[in-house]
Amino acid sequence: MKLHLRLLFILTTLSFYSYAQVKPACSIRGKIIDLAAALPVPAAVLSLYAADSELVLLTTVSDEQGNFRFQALKPGVYKLRVSYVGFSPLFVKGIILGEKSLEKDLGALKISADQNSLAEVSITAVKPVVEMTADMITYNVNQSILGEGSTATDILKNVPMVQVDIDGNATIAGKRSTRVFIDGKPSDYMTSNIADLLNVLPSDAIEKIEVMTNPPVKYSADGEGILNIVLKKGFKIGFNGNAGITTGLQGNTNTNTNASYKAKSYSINGSAAYRTGIYKSSGQSFRENYFPDTTFYYDQHNQGRSRSSGGNFRSGLNWDIDTKQNLRVSVSYNKNNNKGNSGTIFNYLDQYKNLSRIRDQQNENQGSNYNLFFNTDYELKIDSNGQKLSVGLSLSRNASKDFRLLDRKYIFPQYANPVLQENNNNIGNKVLNLNLDYDKPLFNKRDQLELGIQYNYRKNDNDLLVQNFDFQQQQYLINMALTSRFLYTEHILGGYASYSYKKNGWGIKTGIRSELTSVNFDLSTGGSYALKPYLSLFPNFSVSRFFRKRYTIGASYSMRINRPRENSLNPQINNNDPLNIYFGNPGLSPSYTHQMDISFGVFGEKWSFTPRLSYSTARGVIERYRTVAPNGVSQSTYDNVGTNNSLALFLTGNYRPGKKVSLNTNMSVIRSDYTSLLNSTLNRNGFSFRAAGGLSLQLPFKTAFESNLTYSSNLNAQGRTQGSLNTSFAARKLFFDNRLNIRISGTDPFGRRNNTLYNEGANFRLNSYSSSNTSNLSLSINYRFTKVRKNPAPPATSVK
Template identity: 25%
Template sequence: MKRIILLIAIIFSVVSAKAQFGVGGGGSSIVGKISGSVVDSISKKALDYGTITLFRGTSKTPVTGILTDDKGTFQLDNIHPGIYRLEISFVGYPTKIIRGIETTPSKPDKNLGVVVVGQSTKSLNEVTVTASAPLIENRIDKIVYNAEKDVTAGGGSATDILQKVPLVNVDINGNVSLRGDANVRVLINGRPSGATSASLADVLKGIPADQIKSVEVITSPSAKYDAEGSAGIINIITKQKNISGISGGISGGVGTRQNNGNFNLNYNKNRFNLTVNVGGNASWPQTSNTYQSTQIDTGSFHSFKESKGTSKVSRHAIVGSVSAGYEFNAFNSLNSTIRLNQIEFNTNSNSVTTGANPFSLNSVAHAIPASGFDWNVDYVHKFKKEGEELDLSTQWSHSIGNTEYTNYYTAVNPNQKNKIDGTNNEYTVQADYVLPINNTFKLESGAKYIIRRINTINDIYSPSGNDFVFNSLASSTYGYNQNVGAAYSVLTINLPKSYSILAGLRDEYTTIDGNPNSLSQKNVPFTQDYNTLVPSLTFQKKLTATQTIKLGYSKRITRPSLQFLNPYVDSTNILAQKVGNPKLNPEVSQTVELGYNTFIGASVINLSAYYKHTSGLIEGIATPVSVTVNGIQQGATLTTFQNIGNNNSFGGSFFGSITPFKILTIQGSINAYTYKPDPAGVFNLAQSQNGTYVQYGGFMRGTLTLPKDFVIESFAFGSSARRTIQGTNPAFSIFGMGFKKQFDNKKYSLGVNIIQPFSNYKEFNSNITSRGLTQVSRFQYPFRSFGLTFSYNFGKLSFKPQNPMEKKKGINNDDLKQDDQGMGGGGAGAGAGGR
């Protein structure tokens, strides 16, 4: 009932604000289209690739421009109501001028029909104007990485892209962190995906890099964004085309480590648009080397073991999407997208453990950690007032996870077979309203409700002769429900002397209930609910036309997901067990950030300093335990997730892009921050790291653009080891370079990518030290790879270039402007099936 009252209150606040400020009238945000076809006056043949330029009234400044296609047709999109003149230019023809073209809000479209152009003996000089977005854009509220400009991305995955984005770190397992904080919210086209809640790392590895248009990094989200994710938001924008005509492309890569392919087809006719995209990747089987030593000394029990082995993994993934949209008129539009995905891998591991009771282990696993769909329907209504808009959105995310593994032991443990099936359904309804009150004030309000339903079946099979039989005593089921109701308001104030303020407040109310069921482990159902107020405040001052300074405050929460709350002990590895904690509270972080941004010619510099306080910090705490197997006492560890206390962190980041020569661009970024935990209560006993530690990550890239569409690029990035109160997680670094040659006016391209050419393996070391426990782990993964990339674009279409006067023969796809509302739920809906 409280949530319903909250939603009603938001709606009434919007209506009240509208009445109070007397909105209505003003400009119009309605847009339409002007179309037609151009033919020769004598031959009646179509004039292909003629220049169409649109001007408002008698203005000498063009509004937009396109080229005619091979049939002489053209279509100018996003035209506001008004009176225009059209100029048609073609080599060998005089300029044709059509005046008095009028569009209105009620009739925003104008079809000029067939336009006849007479021949001339005087030829016109061809003018080519080119413009393209830089690889990295440093905007006031975010950093945008334009992945489609990345030469070395061909044949890779979303993981490879994120490794190059400023302030973002990706470790060897594909886990994503932002400025060192792993509690980051990852969205796809401004929305959460049910698949990412099940296995984010695997989903990112399954998205071909060729499907990604750009990546947005938002370190201080306003109240209009979900409060989930203490570090901020990473929004992956895919290539959803909105063009006139039919076009498409095929791209991919073949390499020594993985293979990648992608196909897209785009259709636009009148007010209807359709986009189809399918892609996937498959890795060759990769063999890694593993080592781990564990020493346990509790006073009453002492154990030392060493384990060495290899693990061979093969993986493949398929992702696809279908998007369709229709503009009923200039006021109303409807769009729907369904995104499908499936990630699958096979693992075969062998290890030998030595110590007082040596044994060997062969583990065979087959897993589909994420398979399902995200289906959303969006309705947008634009009002007559310029910028006033109402968005209604719904989304259904469905994913399943299946994991089946079998452990074959010698000498010590009985063999074991385990099958885990999980289902995750997430339903979201959201409304967002934007009201520009006047030139000084803009109000944004909205409400959202999320329903998550997760069910897990964990079947255990015990050995019986040469086979396995179902063990009902050891098996279990787990139901997890979460509901989140939210409402927000954000006020933007533009003040004199280039000052502006962004102030917002968000309220989120969360309810959780879990229902574990097992014959052997007695766990009672549990419930939890909490309300979180999330304020945000940003002050901004534009110092000059090229310099901006910003001071911001934001609050974020991180809800514990299913694997953190599951009360069942995971005995997949009986010597390294794990268990969740249903009593976990969410992490709450508060950040104050001061940022400075400047443009010096073609160079960009961004500096920021920040302080972040995190309460309820969640970490996995490993404790020594002893287990008895076949009557023999063994040393083991049990890892439990806990709210261990607080952490205060000071950090700073730098990003720069310079162009010392016209053909050379150098970009780099570095982020450094402190880790100083303050464990509470008994967790002081687990702390072995009690100093103040500086952690960092960085990236550098150089791009050389040579004549004849030849591009050379190299990059390097790395991050320091990440601390916990018990030890360190591995550091990571990598180097790569790429070459690309484009043909036929950039319609085709061929390239070569080289990753880590000087060594085959990368080594990752970690350690845990606590009272009675010392553990060292080493992992060697084959990283060196060589690959060929290719792309081919096809289609005949008209487009809207970034420069209104741009004339360029060939294909230039105009991507849809992506939603920046950050619609999404929370990360607590973790699907089952992960190990």
């Protein structure tokens, strides 16, 4: 009996000891991609090793979508070898698994066609902030600490080739018209003011930003380039989320939270963000007005302050109905409010620059806008070879209200001619988008055929009510000369076909897109316009070659269109500044642009360098054009100003001397030549310039530092806008197993952001200077919470 008890005690002790030694199971997953064609690679062989051994521990193969997974791994450091017939082997080193990192997602691993002259390629598991391909620049937001606790507007300021103006509008350098997409869908269909949307979209919801100078034919042909903001969709099995708050010395705050739950066949996610901000600005402009019989001058000084707030709410569902069907649904809501006041002093100077009159204007404004967006996508996998059919539907409704009170009077030589004016502007948009896409791999998935049709409907209602106070009757009376209602309706039916080829390092893609456009708009003051439906064809071609495992060269061509839309067509007069009024031009015609790019890339173990040469020629260029009437009032409107030929050189480089240091830089030099029949002053040429540099450091004690500097100077049809040097930095410290993130960031610590405008016309010269309170220091606190369980997957094959 005692013997049995002793045996039982020993076995129990050993069991508890063995149990205590069991460590949590870990896993590694990722996706294999063909570098040249950007397509999944099925049946690639993956071999897993211990970091300090050449003995294979496990092997597996990628599925038809290129995905792979190793499961039930012990904590430790591993390396991975990827091999596929006709492609160079790829090594991924430094894969660390442990209690703090149970599951390692390596993301997209790109393999290239085999070139026998050089050794195998090695990469690390760290994804770079900036990735370059022949036709796209990708900025990985989650690899940049400057992007944490911020908004989409802040992130875009650090993306290569992207410029963000003082109003928050983002454009691609050298492109007159840039469209911003969210998950491949135009954001200007989601809101009437893109800057408002970007200013409340939290960075934690963004996975990456894609800069496309020659977008594929799958995308709308509008604009000379596309900025595509890709939101996060992939989440680990289980419950994940984070919450954070940012506050700054300038009175800015930003709170955000997001959470997701992923089960075997579905995932749900939601996010919310709320931000506040204070905006201060000042400016001065000096205009020389010269006519045959006289010359006089305007010296104008501005001061402004406004407070804004806004929220962003988003929820989504991703459901794998079965192995062949997937349904995605998302709903988002944005809300913005603003309130402010400003003052302007107008100094009237005679031909001898003596002060003759002074007029003072005080403005009060308040406004709000909202946007409700619904999107759903259904995908059907027709077979196991990658043939699939997808259907998408998007509905959007947004509205804005803007109220302004203008109080102006002459204060020198005496108080005289007081004017009180109220402007009420209500804008509403309704949008419907439908798309049907078909993809079919051909020739053992070497080639890819893509077909699709799209329909876009947009309706805009702009109602402007202007009232002036009658001091005799002591009441507001409608100003019929300025009050009007503008109704705009647009239908675009598009179709595309694309074919891509890849073999032995070559990647070729060609396609064509056709769009049938119908537009009509009406004015309450009289006048109905209907553009005759017109059909446009947009060819697209790109070729790339990856060779010797470190060089890539590519060329692309596309044709694009810049359609005049409601903002440029609407002839309603804005006289908030009575000496500088502006209005749209209902007589505008579409502008077509031919674009060609040649890119070259060379990649070393610690560095990369990618120059890109771009040429474009545009006819009927749409730009804002300023004239001055004999009474001295400047009138700005849009016009097809003429022809523009542009030659641009873009240089992008990255250097990583070690795993903890990264340097990146990008520069663009653009030569533009304008030719116009409107006015001889529009026949001008010159250079635009932009340069940016960044430093990223991984420091001891879970600390990181990052900084960026940018400078830009841009030419337009009537002059030049020159900006000052803008700087930003951020330092981050991690606590509690990397769950708590504390970050200090600063923007423009050496001074306010300044902009200078030089403008010239047939009878005027204008120098304008503005400054805004971008100098700021912010503190961010972010906490990540997660509860992860294992994701069932086919076991890897053990190699003995």
